[in-house]
Amino acid sequence: MSTHQTSLILIVDDNPNNTKVLFELLKESGYRVLVAKSGESALERLKSVCPDLVLLDVMMPGIDGFETCRRLKAAPTTQEIPVIFMTALADTVDKVKGLTLGAVDYITKPFQQEEVLARVNIHLKLYHLNRDLEKRVAQRTAALSNALTQLQQSQMLLVQSEKMSALGQLVAGIAHEINNPINFVHGNVTHLDRYIQDVLSLLQVYQQHYPHPVSAVQAEAESIDLDFLLSDLPKTLSSMKLGTGRILEIVQGLRNFSRLDEAELKVVDIHAGIESTLLILQHRLKAKPEHGGIQLIKEYGVLPEIECYPGQLNQVFMNLIANAIDALEESMLSCWLPRGNSQALDRATIWIRTEMLDQHHVCIRIADNGVGIKEEFKTKLFEPFFTTKPIGKGTGLGLPISYQIVVEKHGGQLECISELGQGTEFVITMPIRVALTL
Missing domain, CATH: 3.40.50.2300 (Response regulator)
Structure with missing residues (x-):
């Protein structure tokens, strides 16, 4: 036209x-x-x-x-x-x-007709050229803004991926170094337990057939408190077996958590992923000189194994639980006590709840009784590089990456429910099979 x-x-x-x-x-x-x-x-x-x-x-x-x-x-x-x-x-x-x-x-x-048409024509051309220029500028600005957003997201993913990859390699290395010696110790404790049982059986046979040993043997038995030794030695060995078994469980947890480079979908126990993440963060829950520690309440439902990228999902659990710990530490350091909160206890608390939503979806809730989030911040939580933490304490990457992993990679949902003074709850909704929603 x-x-x-x-x-x-x-x-x-x-x-x-x-x-x-x-x-x-x-x-x-x-x-x-x-x-x-x-x-x-x-x-x-x-x-x-x-x-x-x-x-x-x-x-x-x-x-x-x-x-x-x-x-x-x-x-x-x-x-x-x-x-x-x-x-x-x-x-x-x-x-x-x-x-x-x-x-x-x-x-x-x-x-003058020629003058009228000339002036009308020139100003209409200028008007349409100006509008076209403004439109092109707007389109170019939108394109640049989109490119900037994509660049920020790429930088965000690269930074967090490198960080989590380094953590995964460190954890995997530690687990590997611990695994060999602890397996050696655990295996030998099992053999030692059997050998000790044989020696104790032999002693019992001696006591049955020689109830009155010579004075030297009697004196040595009293010196080492043989009766106590016979009763306590099996308990000591049992404790050692429990201890080495617990270390083996910890090593397995570290191995589970370090699966950050797994690029394929796998069917896994989601509770195992949560537990392996809690293992990494356990030291932050303990009491410290500046606060009394954080109580952890786990309310796990009966869930089927779900199809997911396990390493990436562990990363989501790490981000959300670490954020809850940060919020509670801030609350305790500022001497804030929760009031009017039906979930509030006498101490800082994190709740982790899991449940089936329907036959195709599971739900994971991670909540705390901290200070909560201001209303004006809630709409920005999943924006790259937005953080309410002091400089040097947060990158603004954890929640955007968690959102991308849950929503874009798994077809799930990630929602934040929070009121100032009422704590914060993050709700993860995951499909049992990714193919159902993607």
Whole structure:
């Protein structure tokens, strides 16, 4: 389409002869034309239409052209429309006044058709070029903004991925180094237990057949408190077996957590992932000189194994539980005590709850009774690099990455429920099979 076919011109003039001449000239030139006989009617008309150009007479009854222009330029919806004044006045002061009010040009009466068309054409071209330029600038700005957002997300993922990969390698290395010697010790404790049982059986046989040993043997038995040794030695060995068994469980937990580089979907026990994460964070739950420690309440439901990227899901658990610990430490250091909270206990507490939502989805809730989150911050929680923590304490990466892992990678949902003074709860909804939602 040409500019003529698409441009709409509004003529504002109380003189019917002027209006007729301009209407016929512009119509014959291919423009669409509207007419208003006063400033008031023009402003009313502009509430429902948006012309590309206004030809405005200066001298009119009611509000004159200058006041009409001023009001037109003051309204956000019409302030960009170019205005050309029509006047028989030759006074330079009046022309300057009109240009100051925002007009782009003047047409002098009586009209010269060639002059009218030339000025209308040039200002319409300038108007459409300006609008096209603004549109292109807006598109380019949007493209740059999108590119910046993608770059920030890429940087965010790279930083966190490198960080978690390094942590995973460290944990895996520690687990590997511990695993061999503890397996050796645990295996030998089992053998030692059997050997000791054999020795104790032999002693019992000696006591049955030689109830009254020679004085030297009797003295040595009393010296080492043989009766206590016989009763306590099995208990000591049992404790050692329990201890080495616990270390083996810890090593397995470390191995589970260190599966951060697993790129394939796997069917896993989600509780095992939570437990392995808690193992890493256990030291932060214990009492310290500055606070009394954090109570952990686990309320696990009966869940099936779910299909997921286990290392990435462990990363989500790590971020959310660590955030809860941070919030509670801040509360305890500021001597804040929860009030009016039905979940609030006498001490800082984290709840981890799991449940089946329906036959296709499970839910994991991680809640704390800390200070909560301000309303104005809640809408920004999942934005990259946004953090409420002091400089050096937070990167603003944990929650955005957690959101991306849960929502984009697994087709789940991640929601934050929080009120200031009422604690915070993060709710993870996960499909049992990723293919159900992706």
